[in-house]
Amino acid sequence: MRKTLAIVLALAMVLSLSCSAFAAEPKVINMFLGGGTPLSMDPALNSASAGSNIIRSAFAGLTGFQLDDKGEPVMAPELAESWEISEDGLTYSFVLRENLKWSDGADCTATQIKESWERAASAELGADYGFLYDVIARNDDGSLAIDVDDAARTFVVHLPQPCAYFLDLCAFVPFYPVRVDIADNDGIWATKPETAIGLGAFKMTKYAVDDVISFEKNPYYWNADAVKLDGLNFYLSEDNTAILTAYENNTVDYIQSISSSEFDRLNATYPGELAFWPTQGTYYILFNVYKDMSPAGKQLSVQEQSKARFALGELINRYEIVTYVTKGGENPATGFFPDSLSDGLNPNVRAAEGYNTWYTGTNEFSDVNPDYTVDQVEALQTLIDLGYAYTGSIEGGDITFTDFPSIEFAFNNSGNNALIIQYVQETWNQFGITGVVNQEAWATLQTKLKAGDAEAARMGWIADFNDVVNFLEIFISASGNNYPRLGREIGDYTRNSDVTKDAGVGAYWGPDGNQTWADAYDALVDQVKAATDPTERAKLAAEAENVLMATGSVAPLYYYTTAQMLKPNVKDVIRLATGDVIWTYADKD
Numbered sequence: 001m002r003k004t005l006a007i008v009l010a011l012a013m014v015l016s017l018s019c020s021a022f023a024a025e026p027k028v029i030n031m032f033l034g035g036g037t038p039l040s041m042d043p044a045l046n047s048a049s050a051g052s053n054i055i056r057s058a059f060a061g062l063t064g065f066q067l068d069d070k071g072e073p074v075m076a077p078e079l080a081e082s083w084e085i086s087e088d089g090l091t092y093s094f095v096l097r098e099n100l101k102w103s104d105g106a107d108c109t110a111t112q113i114k115e116s117w118e119r120a121a122s123a124e125l126g127a128d129y130g131f132l133y134d135v136i137a138r139n140d141d142g143s144l145a146i147d148v149d150d151a152a153r154t155f156v157v158h159l160p161q162p163c164a165y166f167l168d169l170c171a172f173v174p175f176y177p178v179r180v181d182i183a184d185n186d187g188i189w190a191t192k193p194e195t196a197i198g199l200g201a202f203k204m205t206k207y208a209v210d211d212v213i214s215f216e217k218n219p220y221y222w223n224a225d226a227v228k229l230d231g232l233n234f235y236l237s238e239d240n241t242a243i244l245t246a247y248e249n250n251t252v253d254y255i256q257s258i259s260s261s262e263f264d265r266l267n268a269t270y271p272g273e274l275a276f277w278p279t280q281g282t283y284y285i286l287f288n289v290y291k292d293m294s295p296a297g298k299q300l301s302v303q304e305q306s307k308a309r310f311a312l313g314e315l316i317n318r319y320e321i322v323t324y325v326t327k328g329g330e331n332p333a334t335g336f337f338p339d340s341l342s343d344g345l346n347p348n349v350r351a352a353e354g355y356n357t358w359y360t361g362t363n364e365f366s367d368v369n370p371d372y373t374v375d376q377v378e379a380l381q382t383l384i385d386l387g388y389a390y391t392g393s394i395e396g397g398d399i400t401f402t403d404f405p406s407i408e409f410a411f412n413n414s415g416n417n418a419l420i421i422q423y424v425q426e427t428w429n430q431f432g433i434t435g436v437v438n439q440e441a442w443a444t445l446q447t448k449l450k451a452g453d454a455e456a457a458r459m460g461w462i463a464d465f466n467d468v469v470n471f472l473e474i475f476i477s478a479s480g481n482n483y484p485r486l487g488r489e490i491g492d493y494t495r496n497s498d499v500t501k502d503a504g505v506g507a508y509w510g511p512d513g514n515q516t517w518a519d520a521y522d523a524l525v526d527q528v529k530a531a532t533d534p535t536e537r538a539k540l541a542a543e544a545e546n547v548l549m550a551t552g553s554v555a556p557l558y559y560y561t562t563a564q565m566l567k568p569n570v571k572d573v574i575r576l577a578t579g580d581v582i583w584t585y586a587d588k589d
Contacts, residue, residue: 026230032243034257042187043176044120047128059176059198089162096153101220103203110148116177128480129174168465260327281462281560292497296403302508313555314379319363333556345534371397400432412442452491484553487517
């Protein structure tokens with residue numbers, strides 16, 4: 001009897017080993033998003049697209065996204081199974097899913113979610129996106145006006161005025177709940193697998209700077225049965241060549257950050273794998289308003305320097321950039337708001353009445369000199385009128401400014417950034433304007449910009465959701481993403497002049513150049529957020545864009561598409577117009 005049992009056990013072991021040898025390989029997606037190591041992995045502290053893409057894997061919001069029958073992303077219940085909105089639009093009543101758990105298996109309560117939102121909105125945390133919580137009413141003690149009942153699983157949010165995009169905010173990363181009992185205010189907790197506890201479809205297993213951030217399936221995710229992937233590896237690099245090589249040798253399944261010089265070859269070699277995903281975003285140059293742009297021997301006022309900055313932006317031929325440099329189907333920018341962005345009344349503000357355009361002659365050659373565009377001639381004349389010294393002439397096509405101060409220009413080498421900045425540098429140099437270019441790692445550049453210690457930089461902003469307020473709130477005084485320092489103190493910048501020492505906070509802005517930024521711009525944005533009449537709201541949004549563009553502190557170049565490559569055996573990836581990619585329900589054959 002014992003001998004028979006031994007034989008059976010031996011056979012069972014052989015069969016077990018045989019079966020394990022033929023077991024299906026784990027379904028893991030390997031990818032490069034470009035941009036290197038995110039500055040933060042804390043949902044409340046992150047403000048960059050690359051970080052957002054990774055954070056969405058391990059964390060989730062009250063609302064989220066799924067694919068509809070046509071394969072298009074649509075908003076759907078996520079941590080909340082349902083919600084009701086009061087008739088006046090001031091109360092949102094959410095019911096959380098039953099048995100909601102954190103990725104360590106602990107129960108998640110409505111009280112914890114409220115605590116997380118309080119943390120994200122707090123002055124102590126000082127998050128760049130903390131101001132977004134201003135759409136929620138406050139109690140007398142300053143806390144958010146949110147009523148919770150853990151037993152009933154209810155989460156009731158009270159607003160001071162209607163907010164047409166509140167459900168979109170609930171699906172936005174800064175509103176993703178975190179464990180406040182674990183989180184620190186520096187975001188270090190979110191870089192450690194043992195403490196990076198969330199409510200998303202995956203949980204962190206590895207965090208290695210400039211190497212990889214890895215995740216495995218979260219068995220406690222509320223919809224874990226629908227998650228087909230076993231894991232995700234986000235490899236970290238800003239080296240476009242290395243990223244593309246990894247894709248071509250089948251090391252990774254998905255990449256962003258692809259040089260435009262490769263587009264033709266890739267389309268021919270991998271038909272259907274290279275795509276230019278429409279993205280609601282604007283690529284632009286920013287200028288620090290504390291930088292003095294005055295010519296040698298003459299002091300320009302702050303308002304005059306706004307005109308000089310705007311002229312710098314006007315000198316750039318946007319059609320040449322998208323046609324010969326980026327080559328990804330982008331549209332040349334005519335204002336700061338991108339194509340297809342809505343104001344609640346108009347589905348595309350760039351095509352709507354009431355909105356101005358600023359670069360109308362960027363590809364139209366001038367009658368004064370056909371070597372220059374209409375916009376360039378206008379810019380050159382502005383600089384002449386401001387008193388910059390020059391040789392040559394517009395008519396002769398050889399005008400060169402001799403006393404325009406050099407500008408320190410910072411950028412991170414991702415995607416086409418290097419090619420674009422080289423084009424801008426060469427354009428300015430053609431007219432005697434020197435841009436001293438410094439390449440920085442993305443995390444380093446973000447730190448520098450947040451500290452105010454940059455004169456000029458390339459920047460991109462992609463919508464968090466489809467509304468103009470996304471692009472207006474970047475530049476309110478309280479925004480940590482307000483890198484031109486409009487309405488903000490000087491920060492670490494030390495190369496200012498006596499005239500520009502209070503440029504950000506002085507009364508230099510608005511239609512007459514005599515208002516503080518808070519009065520000229522912040523007040524307008526507040527009105528946009530509070531407006532309930534769509535026509536009035538559109539008018540206010542257009543006016544706010546006018547005030548911003550008049551500062552010359554931003555020079556939009558083009559409206560984004562996201563160049564990306566995806567292996568044909570990967571499906572059901574959710575790709576948003578915000579540029580974010582969600583892997584929750586993706587599959588791999």
